Amino acid sequence: MGKSAYKNMWAYIEHDGARAMDVGLELCCELRRLCDRSGDKLLAVVVGSLPDGELQRVKDCGVDGLILVNRDERMEYNTEAYTEIFARLANKYRPSAIFVGGTANGRDFAPRCAVRINTGCTSDAIELEYDEATGDIRFIEPAVGGKIMAVITIPELRPQIGTIRPGTFRYSPAGAREKVKVIDERIELDPASIRSRTLSFAPDSAGPELNIADSEVVVCVGNGLKSADGLDIYRELAALLGGKLGCTRPLVDREILPYRLQIGQSGVMIKPRLYVCFGVSGAVNHTAGVSADTFVAVNRDPQAQIFNYCDYGIVGDMDEVCREMIRQLKARKAQ
Amino acid sequence: MLNILVCVKQVPDVDLVTMDPETGNLVREGVPSMLNPLDGNALEAAVRVKERYGGAVTVITMGPPAAESALRECLAVGADRAVLVTGRPFGGADTLSTSYVLEAAARMEGRFDLIFCGKESLDGATGQMGPQLAERFGATQITGSLLIDEVDIERGCITARRELEGGTAAVEAQLPCLLTVEKANFPARLPSLKGKMAAKRAQVKVYTENDIDGLDPKRIGVPGSGTVVPEIYPPKLPEPGQMIDEGGVEAGVSKLLELLSAAGAI
Secondary structure, three states, rough: HHHOHHHHHHEEEEEEOOEHHHHHHHHHHHHHHHHHHHHHOOEEEEEEHHHOHHHHHHHOOOOOOOEEEOOOOOOOOHHHHHHHHHHHHHHHHHOOEEEEOOOOHHHHHHHHHHHHHHOOOEEEEOEEHHHHHOOEEEEEEOOOOOOOOEEOOOOOOOOEEEEEEOOOOOOOOOOOOOOOOEEEEEEOOHHHOOOOEEEEEEEEOOOOOOOOOOOOOEEOOOOOOOOOHHHHHHHHHHHHHEEEEEEOHHHHHOOOOOOEEEEEEOEOOEEOOOEEEEOOOOOOOHHOOOOOOEEEEEEEEOHHHHOOOOOOOEEEOOHHHHHHHHHEEEEHHHO | OOOEEEEEEEOOHHHOEEEOOOOOEEEOOOEEEEOOHHHHHHHHHHHHHHHHOEEEEEEEEEOOOOHHHHHHHHOOOOOOOEEEEEEEEHHHHHHHHHHHHHHHHHHHOOOOOOOEEEEOOOOOOOOOHHHHHHHHHOOOOOEEEEHHHHHHEOEEEEEEEEEOOOEEEEEEEEEEEEEEEEEOOOOOOOHHHHHHHHHOOOOEEOOOOOOOOOOOOHHHOOOOOOOEEEEEEEEOOOOOOOOOOOOOHHHHHHHHHHHHHHHOOO
16 A cells, blocks of 8 residues: 555553653644644544543644543553554554654554554654655654764655654644544453563652753763762752753763763753753754753863853863852852 | 573764764774673673573674674673674664564574563664564563563563663563663673683574575565665754853853853853
8 A cells, every 4th residue: 555545643642541741742742733734634642541631631732633542441551452552543544654752661662563564663853844745754863873863764664653752842732623533442452462561660769869851950961070979069069059960871871870860862851941061072962852941061172062052151171160160159159 | 491582783882983074974984893782781681591590592683794793792791602694685774674684583593482682772772673573573572671570480471670751660571571671780791711712612603684584585674674764964053152261260150150140040
């Protein structure tokens, strides 16, 4: 079947039964724009029961329709179930594209589903474009450690599947359409096909400092950091500014900080009010993950690319500048 | 006796790859290749399972002939057998076609109870290979595994912890199961002298496109890929921000805090 037989774009709305995760709503907002260009309808796919108020929030993002799968049932995440549900839906409705939030679970089932229905899958695009000439989506993302931007397309197979990191697109609801079509879908799975189960869930004991996605202020350290011993002053500065500490990939590779603190395209996307980074080179895969109202960069190399992304830059030794910031901030507070 | 497979990839050190500003091509010459770091953690997880429950570890990769060195690295730290899948027609493959080829080649080596992969590669970083291979093998999957609690050979299942947003889940999955591995609890071990010697002597089995049963040429390499990269370009740099140069750290920081304060940022 030719690709022109496939129409409409889908956004998967991940939720916990009570609340829709932001990433699904962000996807709807971005896809609204894309569908306006392509002429496709935008449908949001919800699996399992979700309160009406939350469904309204999805509608407010400008979707043309909702596909509600087993809406009266509590549907916990399960790899086999979600892979099969999306494979069946895709085969039945033949959407042109399916977008899935790049969460742990989204990244778990979306690629698997792509193989089941034999199609292409991309991950972590930071920009989406619609190519009128080909009818393909252009998934644009930094590649090779941020050295280049790569345009990825799925030129023949359908649906086009993409996982997108939370925080990549802005939540800016366009308002509900006058008519929103609601499709009720009932999918029964063979119990024998479910071969794994979640036994228990333990919330992070490590504490809130590992959750930097919503932090108002973020202090970030990069590969310029000499050793793990040098981290204390950056933690102190973050605390003084009322924020949290994050890092770039090399510090995770060096096992100085955990992956959960990695800021960037393949880590956490952040939107802080104030962002202050030290010893960060400015590779695109990092900067793509930062959308800050005020962006401060400190680096010893005046040519560092990070200065192209900052509002204010200081050339200097990162430790020295950090210590001086702590001293002066303390002095200001004492006044 | 568990039959264990570890899928690995040789990657360039991406931090050393540069882009030719004239041609826009990536300059890979002289850039050293290495075993994808998370694949080293996956191998460690596999070797620990072997040491605890008994079994054999086969390591497999698809890549150019030089990828053999990544396999020998694995043989030096606990892998028992190594398989290299190599051939021009495999080149340019995305995860859709690579997973197809790897599963077909692995099938030549028998049935596996457990399959391990790194969570993602350093260069592609899609994290798609694990789930896609699991689908090809008809295996269950536990992605983002932080630790392995137990392999219950009698019941034919494995229990492991999965990293999720905001916490960890304990998941039980029937064998065969594919696990993608996070680094934290599986630091790669250093090879012993004995291990290095054995790795040097070991045979690496090589499969080309002609050696794998039932391989469909339309599903390998570029023709078998779902995705293409029609265009690459250098990232567009924004205009530099305001540089603060007050002739000293103290004065510079003072100026910065003044500006931040005026902007309402602090």
